[in-house]
Amino acid sequence: MQRVAVQSDDQRARNGRKAQRRAGRLRRGLVCAAAVPAVALFATACSSDSDAAAQGTGGSSESAAAGSAAAGGSSAASPEVQAAKYAKLPKPCAVLSKKTLTSLVPKGVKSGKEGTSDDVATRGSCSWSSLDSNGVKGSQFRWLNISFLRFDSDAGRGSGEKQAEAYYTSQVQAAQSVAGAKNTKSAPVSGAGDQATAVRYDLKKKEGAFKQQTVVARAANVVVTLDYNGAGLAGGKAPDADALTKAAQKAAAEAVTSVATANGAAPAPSSPAATPSKSASKSASPSPSPSRSSAKKG
Numbered sequence: 437m438q439r440v441a442v443q444s445d446d447q448r449a450r451n452g453r454k455a456q457r458r459a460g461r462l463r464r465g466l467v468c469a470a471a472v473p474a475v476a477l478f479a480t481a482c483s484s485d486s487d488a489a490a491q492g493t494g495g496s497s498e499s500a501a502a503g504s505a506a507a508g509g510s511s512a513a514s515p516e517v518q519a520a521k522y523a524k525l526p527k528p529c530a531v532l533s534k535k536t537l538t539s540l541v542p543k544g545v546k547s548g549k550e551g552t553s554d555d556v557a558t559r560g561s562c563s564w565s566s567l568d569s570n571g572v573k574g575s576q577f578r579w580l581n582i583s584f585l586r587f588d589s590d591a592g593r594g595s596g597e598k599q600a601e602a603y604y605t606s607q608v609q610a611a612q613s614v615a616g617a618k619n620t621k622s623a624p625v626s627g628a629g630d631q632a633t634a635v636r637y638d639l640k641k642k643e644g645a646f647k648q649q650t651v652v653a654r655a656a657n658v659v660v661t662l663d664y665n666g667a668g669l670a671g672g673k674a675p676d677a678d679a680l681t682k683a684a685q686k687a688a689a690e691a692v693t694s695v696a697t698a699n700g701a702a703p704a705p706s707s708p709a710a711t712p713s714k715s716a717s718k719s720a721s722p723s724p725s726p727s728r729s730s731a732k733k734g
Contacts, residue, residue: 517589520596521656525584526698528562531691532582540664540683541566541578551583560584567669574672577643581663582691588657596657604631604654607661611635611650628689629655636681644669647677651688658695662688 529548537545544566551561561583568576587599612622617637625632632653639646644667651662664684666675 517591518595518597520587520589522586522658522695522699524557524698525560525586525658526694528560528582528584531562531694532687533690536687536690537564540564540580540687543568544578558586558588570672572671575669576666576672576675577669578666579664580687582687583661584658584691584695585661586658600654600657600659601631604652604659607652607659608633608635611652614639614648616640617648625651625653625685625688628653628685629660629692632685632688632692634681634685636677638677639665641667643667644672645674647675647680649677649681649684651684653688653692655692655695660688660691660695662691
């Protein structure tokens with residue numbers, strides 16, 4: 437009997453331990469159950485705050501998102517670019533009057549040679565040469581080249597005028613940094629478009645000492661580059677650099693005017709004829725030019 441009682445006590449002990457474990461599990465379950473609503477309440481509170489921010493007096497979430505989208509749309513859209521002023525170029529070999537050509541290349545008025553171009557509305561050039569052989573007194577050589585480059589407005593590259601300004605600056609810098617040039621001088625030029633600069637220098641070539649003049653002018657979205665040089669060959673006297681510069685500047689102003697005329701604008705009043713160079717002849721000339729420009733490239 438005593439053994440049965442002991443077993444009953446053991447059984448009760450085991451039952452007690454089971455009850456404790458069940459109680460423990462229940463407590464843990466209640467703790468977890470209590471924790472879940474707290475998290476849910478936190479999530480609900482966050483959600484409510486967000487909704488309040490979007491719909492309340494601040495209303496800034498939705499407004500900010502809309503504002504951000506609007507800003508994004510504005511930056512992503514292509515900006516308005518001002519249309520280019522000039523849509524075409526003049527015929528390069530016809531931009532100077534006979535009177536002007538006679539003053540610059542007296543024996544080469546009809547020698548104009550147009551450079552090749554794959555798009556005459558965008559680029560073009562023409563060159564002339566003149567040689568006056570005076571026997572034992574030497575010879576006088578003159579060479580002239582005019583080139584045009586027109587820029588169209590583009591959303592990626594900017595307005596035609598801004599592109600022309602950058603190219604104008606690069607052309608002036610190139611003229612000022614020619615290898616082997618001596619006595620380089622630069623000066624602004626008036627009456628030749630929106631911007632114009634004259635660069636002159638001396639350059640020694642195998643044929644003789646050349647006096648080089650480069651005038652770079654910009655008219656809105658078009659850049660005109662005029663190269664003009666002269667030399668006294670075979671003992672001939674070197675030409676006067678001031679006279680060459682004056683002639684080049686007047687010719688450049690005439691070339692700029694031709695751009696407006698080609699696009700239907702009223703031409704500006706004509707300037708006086710350029711100071712005549714010393715006369716020359718059509719006989720074979722030396723190497724055309726010490727300048728950067730190429731007559732065969734528009």
